[in-house]
């Protein structure tokens with residue numbers, strides 16, 4: 001009987017195309033023998049993965065958890081693969097994985113070993129969170145074009161096509177242009193007929209939960225998840241639209257070309273913030289779990305094949321190649337300058353949108369993060385004072401960091417303070 005190189009369970013949209021792709025590359029799949037390597041290529045929760053890894057290790061089975069991205073087409077012709085888990089398995093599957101993965105540049109595969117235990121699934125989870133952010137940012141740009149500038153669908157499609165020739169060049173911008181110009185069988189545009197209530201399978205939510213758990217301000221992905229939640233309150237929204245007033249509708253009086261440029265730059269700057277936050281989360285998770293993550297390698301894995309693939313990820317790879325210890329993407333010269341160049345337009349797009357009553361949760365949270373991150377002094381001194389006032393939670397003085405003290409603010413409070421710890 002022929003020996004299998006690999007077996008695959010779960011032959012749905014992506015699974016069956018992955019098998020066909022492996023077959024094209026000469027690898028066979030007749031039977032899965034109990035024993036050596038099991039690969040989980042689903043969007044599994046990384047802690048389940050870690051648990052499974054430990055259980056299987058006890059039985060002598062090598063478990064690999066691989067993030068797989070690229071949808072139906074990617075699975076068939078070249079996905080982005082993010083394997084992690086028991087590294088002893090890697091030499092056995094490396095050729096298969098790297099052969100079938102998408103290639104970028106001079107043929108570099110969008111696949112490399114990510115790290116131990118649930119690292120592969122954690123990286124895929126963050127990829128999906130970033131995907132939620134990118135999609136919401138594009139939606140906010142579309143909303144501004146549609147409701148502030150009053151643009152028609154074909155015209156908006158052309159703008160996205162143009163943007164796809166710039167630093168925004170990416171799969172999601174490309175498909176947005178295609179979606180905008182798509183006509184239904186009755187000759188009308190299909191997009192405005194689609195119910196504006198977004199679904200979600202949970203990976204964006206997991207990213208936001210991890211961000212809260214590890215205390216990393218991944219605000220943009222959080223807002224993108226909540227934007228989907230808000231959109232799911234469709235029936236309530238219809239009621240509210242009849243009762244709650246916004247600003248009066250006015251015709252846009254500014255320069256359309258220049259406002260479109262403002263939106264483009266707001267999108268680019270916000271995207272930089274989103275990826276900055278995503279990589280902050282990866283860095284913190286690596287610290288929590290003792291993973292050694294190669295951030296440039298992760299950017300390369302996402303550069304092609306996956307849903308968030310873009311030219312921009314090449315720049316992120318360059319930044320980490322230049323400085324593998326880079327603490328924060330915003331501190332890289334290229335990204336620092338890029339945000340600086342977008343800043344005026346970013347603020348302009350947001351203030352115009354706010355005046356017109358357009359919800360822009362991701363554009364605005366990105367700018368707030370930027371302003372918060374770059375401030376030498378935040379108003380958190382007042383929070384500390386409030387906590388100490390009502391609950392004797394103590395505070396530190398700027399001049400004496402590390403020493404926690406309590407003040408009797410009212411003159412009639414006690415001198416007992418609560419213990420100091422941070423969740």
Ligand code: 6PG
Nearest residue numbers: 069070071128200201202203307
């Ligand atoms: C991919 C996608 C894929 C899937 C997500 C999105 O990388 O190929 O991210 O994993 O499309 O499940 O799901 P939701 O938008 O339904 O959460």
